[in-house]
Amino acid sequence: MALRVLVVGGGLMGAAAAWRLSARGHRVTVLERFGPGHDRGSSSGTSRIFRLAYPEPSYTQLALRALPLWQRLEEESGQSVLTLTGAVDHGSPETVDVLARVLAGAGRSVQRLSPGEVSDRWPGLRADTTAMYHPDAGRLHADDAVSALLKAAAQRGAEVRHGVCVTGIRHSGRTGEGVTVVTDTEDALTADAVVVAVGGWAPAFLPALVTGLPPMRVTQEQPVHFPAPDALDWPSFIHHPGAGFDQPGGVYGLGSVDGVKVGLHGVGKVVDPDHRDRTPDPAAVEWLRAYADAWLPGVAGTEPTPLTCLYTTTPDEDFVIDRQGPVTVLAGFSGHGFKFGPAIGDLAADLVEGRPGTARFALGRATPGH
Ligand SMILES: Cc1cc2nc3c(=O)[nH]c(=O)nc-3n(C[C@H](O)[C@H](O)[C@H](O)COP(=O)(O)OP(=O)(O)OC[C@H]3O[C@@H](n4cnc5c(N)ncnc54)[C@H](O)[C@@H]3O)c2cc1C
Structure with missing residues (x-):
């Protein structure tokens, strides 16, 4: 009915x-x-x-249930919404091992890479200790x-x-x-x-x-875009904490039409969505700039442009x-x-x-x- x-x-x-x-x-x-x-x-x-x-x-x-639906949406709407560029995960070997096991258990392709292999394939990225790549990943517009x-x-x-x-x-x-x-x-x-x-x-x-209802924290997050002529060729990536890199929640990034987007996960200040200032925190922008200098040779030394967006976290x-x-x-x-x-x-x-x-x-x- x-x-x-x-x-x-x-x-x-x-x-x-x-x-x-x-x-x-x-x-x-x-x-x-x-x-x-x-x-x-x-x-x-x-x-x-x-x-x-x-x-x-x-x-x-x-995510496997969503993938064919995103593709069906493209057919129905005539709009491109998903570009598969693959994903690199690197950092704590324990974290990467679990991710690789789950993907293999779901019958999906996953490749283990050394940091050198990551740099050879994507010169803009530098990987920490263990890395893996899976192709069924990328950028939603x-x-x-x-x-x-x-x-x-x-x-x-x-x-x-x-x-x-x-x-x-x-x-x-x-x-x-x-x-x-x-x-x-x-x-x-x-x-x-x-x-x-x-x-x-x-x-x-x-x-x-x-x-x-569980308690929910509403925060203003602020990733940045670094300019990069080859941004659309970058895979998405997550640098997981561990192995000497101690940023809680890690760092994520991906290429986009606005450049290479890089952000921290869930560390923004608590805000009221009707009265937030939308002003980026300069210290957080500076942290991401220093991160890029250390870990992203493809965008090191460039000027990032910040943006703000809301997380609602349980x-x-x-x-x-x-x-x-x-x-x-x-x-x-x-x-x-x-x-x-x-x-x-x-x-x-x-x-x-x-x-x-x-x-x-x-x-x-x-x-x-x-
Ligand atoms: C910086 C950032 C990066 C992210 N990166 C990723 C990522 O890489 N991958 C990923 O999977 N997810 C990511 N996310 C998370 C993802 O974007 C969100 O989970 C998702 O967009 C949430 O959508 P929503 O519809 O719940 O919220 P919203 O998009 O906020 O939609 C809620 C809507 O409700 C409307 N509304 C509110 N009150 C009323 C009312 N009383 N009457 C009518 N309308 C009302 C609002 O105007 C709003 O349009 C990211 C989020 C942020 C902020």
Whole structure:
């Protein structure tokens, strides 16, 4: 039976849910408070890493579920969203060994490389101790991916409304009784179900709607772009902490049309998404410049351009993808959700249709320290 579904939030996750729901024949309306392609949330910019390598095999499986969906999205929308350039992981041998084992266990190709082999193949990169390469990885074109998802959803009948802020959601708590959504621009809208994908606004928006939400930290992260004429040829890379390199969360990077993007994972200051200054921290820019001088000969000595973006991080960095009554929640993507977008859209559609969710992503799960 076709359901009437409202999706709150038109970032990556709301757009992905809208595409997968409309692909299953549901009648979808997306409500997004800002304009198309805005840069106030988590999904804007020209690049995100796609990769299969994760220490936790279920994330590798989720990325494998996303890969053919990204390719199907390209066919449906006529837009290019994913370029496979491969990924290099290097640093702590223990970390690299686990990643290689998980990939091999999933039947995927993985190559072990010495630091010398990395430099020979990608002269812009210098690898620490152990390294590995997997080819099923690369660059998602972030802004294009969000617009392609919304376009593909619209082609399947979804309505996409920008400039509409949802100010309240009312429901009895019982599945089957529907929801009423109140906005700042029009009368209340009613539907069978609502999907809430409000990114960094989740900690303020969701507690009134669902129980068992894990605590979430909203931070302003600030990667930089280094200019490099060959940026689009770079693989994505992660320098994992360990083996004498002690930066918590490590360093990630990838080529993009804006240059080689390099960033730290989840170290930004806590912010209110409605009142953040968007001013890059000069000390963090300086740290990345020094990192490039030491580890990225391909961009050493160049002038980086910073940008800012929001992370919404749970204590275990696992996502929140669950349903209570008619409310499906997509939240807490902890700085690594983009690659899984259309697979998460599919999980949201499963929940809306009444299928069970995944324990790892459940509301009310135990999280470290809570
Ligand atoms: C610097 C940076 C680098 C990253 N790198 C990677 C990477 O390499 N690989 C990877 O997999 N992931 C990466 N991520 C993570 C990934 O980008 C996010 O997980 C993902 O974009 C989250 O999307 P979202 O839809 O949850 O949030 P958002 O994109 O913020 O979307 C939420 C939307 O909800 C809207 N909204 C909020 N409140 C309301 C309301 N009341 N009414 C209507 N609309 C509302 C907002 O305007 C916003 O558009 C990175 C993130 C950042 C910040």
